[in-house]
Amino acid sequence: MMKAFHPLQGLLAITVLLAGCHGGAAVAPADTTAAALAVVKPVADCTQLAAVDVTDIGGAGSKINSATVVATTVNGSSVSLCVVKGTLAPSNTFEVALPVGTWTQRFAALGCGGLCGNVADPTKEDAISFSYKCPLVQQGGFVTAATDMGHQGFDPGWTADAQKQADFAYRGQHITTLAAKKLIKAYYGQEQKFSYFVGCSDGGREALMAAQRYPNDYNGIVAGAPAAHFQLQNSVFHGWSVVANSTTGDSSGNSILYPDKVAVLHKAVLAACADTPDGLISDPRACRFDPASIACPAGAQDTSQCLTQAEVLAAGRIYGGPADAKTGAPMQAGRPVFGSEGNWVGVEVPTSGSSSAPVPVKSGVFSYNIVTGAYNLIFTGTPARPDIDTFGYTDSSFYATYLAENHPLNDATNPDLSAFRKAGGKLILWHGWADQHISPLYTIQYYEAMQGQMGQATVDEFARLYLVPGVAHCGGGEGNDNIDLVSGITGWVEQGTAPGSVMTYKLDSAGAQTASRPVYPYPAVAQYTGSGDWHDGANYASGAPRYNVRTPSWPGSIFYTPYAPKVQGVPAP
Template identity: 70%
Template sequence: MRTLHSLNPLARIKARAASLLTLLSICATAAIVAACGGGSGSGSSGGSSSGGSPAYTPLSVVAPVVDCSKLASIDITDIGGAGSAITSATVTNATVNGATVAFCTVKGTLAPSNTFEVALPVSTWTQRFAELGCGGLCGNLSDPTQQSSFSFSYTCPLVQHGGFVTAATDMGHSGQDSSWTTDPQKAADFAYRGQHITTLAAKKLIKAYYGQTQKYSYFIGCSDGGREALMAAQRYPADYNGIVAGAPAAHFQIQNSLYHGWSVKSQSTTGTSAGNAVLYADKAEVLHKAVIAACGGGSGAADGLIADPRTCHFDPATIQCANNATSTSDCLSAAEVTTAKNIFNGPTDATTGERMLAGSPQYGSEANWIGVEVPNSNSTDAPVSVTKLFSYSIVTGAYNLIFTGSPTMPTIDTFGYQDASFYPAYLKANHPLNDATSPDLSAFQAAGGKLILWHGWADQHISPLFTIQYYEAMQNTMGAANVSQFARLYLVPGVAHCGGGEGFPNIDLVSKITDWVEQVQAPDAVMTYQTDSSNNVTASRPVYPYPAVAKYTGSGDWHDGANYTQGAPLYTASTAAWAGSSFYAPYTAATQGVAAP
């Protein structure tokens, strides 16, 4: 038999991955694994005990004590109020990682209209519960038995083999019709209440079904699910032991008004919603290629990724077409250059020059703009109205949530893209209701909670600079050393919104959060992976807690994550001041409608 070192570099990566998957499968079959990574997250700071690994008792599988059908009679009016009820409780089978796993699937409604589903494993429960976040403006009920609903759990056996009770909710409304946004109770259920009461219902069902409570509770979410995750840490600090918040839309109001609205304005031939798009898919690709050529390879490897976009100073004007160019397929017109600059730079106050946003889409994200800031069609195709851009639909869909109670209801053309007075006039009223930017997580820390934040550097929907500023605000409010005891931030080069992109999007943060919560092993390096269409690992790369970056050692195959080490930060300046910085100061969360238990 050949040794691992006798294989070629790519074969070594695949062999390591195969060995890892085999080991994890064995651990999961035993059903007493301590956590998804088997305790692989090491680090001497942030809560790790000194003198070696802490004492730890693995969790055994617990069987139900009643028939699944009995859960249909559980009273949940104490949680959701009058009108709340279980509608069904049946055993269903789901295919998870190729295996059949049986779940007691419970469906119901928490008044007034929070549809929810809880999946309780029949024979594989390892005493853990996870609430799953809902993206966008929600309005749909994800299947909690599917691994795809359990984000950031790549190769995690507790997920793959049905170790968690999981729950999901539509957060109080169904479908994408925005009429619900004018209902104060439904708006509150979306803002903060829906996930909390679903969690309370799930925990009540756990106690009834298994005859005991869960040992550990987690929240896993991305995008608005990341906002929901931070909302839980801020409003309900005792709900979860561990939280994974990916690409959080914590700055919900700014994100869904000024941020995406500026993309629409920047793209418009008229500067208004009456115009057509300026930059199209083919030219976004041209721009992306030039940006990567100028700024890629910051890890020391020829990987075509930007290790930290804040070190990139690319000027789109360098690829502007010559005045007498006969072919413009590989360059940008003057108008396209202006649009690209505006998207990168973001708006500034027309009078003071003050920045209006903490950050815009970063260098390296250009190809991911297609379908969001940029039409899917090419510049040689028929013109596309900016009202057809996804960014436009995002803004108009969230209007009532953001601007209810404002002096006047603005349109996408009239609110103040370049007027800093827009913030106090329009966004402060509902900021304490919808946003999840309060940096004081002292109650969550006191309850023993652990938090992992992560963001892809090439995110096309939410700038990672907002997440960085939130992390900085936590450090400024609570002290950096204190924050390191319970929170980590990871920035992943080349990865788009909640996954995808040219980077290494396959990452298991579920194992890291369970290791940290259950074994007091604070996460350090986290391995990320690229896979092919058959899910074979083709490359790997570690990411390190912010602000450290992965650095290629200079020897061995750069596709192999073993050939990287922790590098010094490439950028150390704090997030620049901007007009909405005060939104990242501590504040008292607002409530409305029926209060959550």
């Protein structure tokens, strides 16, 4: 169900929510939510939207390029949409899809993944990133909007442009939302009743950026696997994944671990730590696996089902991350966790090769490509800038010296969401435990930082966090990667029904459901009751947390405290 992607594109919001609209009992049913708002028909012809002036939003040069009606099929239902394409100066390309006869007064902005550079077609079934067979989507109830966030394509040359940096960091989604809302008013003769944002990966960062910078833009936000710690993520985190698996300890070497041995490692991890009926890990932090436990015996001739000493060390480095040379303290609070190994191929390790047919450590590996692609975004203005081999892997001063400058521009880790809460906003965070791109431990740390800043009781009023066992980055993996959180956010915003358990689903290649299981608001985990078919989510209940230790302080903790956002380039309205 996952789409192929360019190494710098990442995973778009289109993969966020692909399950049926029938979550846990604590969530308002989707059909009830859909029936709560009347359908509003247009008061203008679609072609008239081509004349809407958007220069007040994007500035001189902003324009609508086209406005045409198209028919699309959404989960088997035919829906007519007025599709508006335009540009917000200097170069934010956007598209807005407005239902012709089925609008239920809701608007949703769709996040963009990786370093963006393309517009997710909001008319396509998989681009309307809500839920598989969800009535709100099938009925064409949402106006949707997407943007490339100010640049086109994946050539990193744009990253040296200060205005495009700002458009990617925070401005692009905001001005696209303003334009979409203006088009809604022009087309339907009224404003939307409710506004939402749904995004994953960088789209998750964009979601949190909106809550932090523009608390009045959206009533409800779903932020999946957020790259909120953009500075750290795309330098030290991914950089370490490269050098940790290198024969030379830098980006010039060959890889040590390859897909065949990663499969051996993954099988051993699950054998040691799986605690669910389907053989997954409900909370990897409670796992105490040591790669040395599957080390090859001295002098072994056949090493196909064990790890050589070099492979043991490489695995340990990938899991553990670097340490400060002076104190020995960890330099990172989040790394790929136990159980994620099955998803490392193409990210932490190359897609091909073996110990007998070695390939360069940077060959086709996402971690290398994203570091080089995001370089100018992270280190703009910093003298004597480091590179992937000279990041401060063992010097904690690196964070303050090199990453702090653009932290308030690119990062979305401000834990003070008081203004968003005051505006009545609701937030759902979610993350797959087996994420190979962004460690779920960072999302946990952000959630803890929110609790520390605002108080747990206050956070509980407007935010939830869900962690899904075995699910990879924004979907995929061995876990139940189909989950409907849109029903949760709309029910919470529109009816005041706070989400509790949410059902997750596993589908086979033909789209047939093979298993279901609930997830519960963090830190609770789903626990099999011990009777009935374990494939059936009805046979699970909320279980006690497997792990209760909060994230300890580390050098990057400075980025999870309140800060003033950095603004540059053309101001956003």
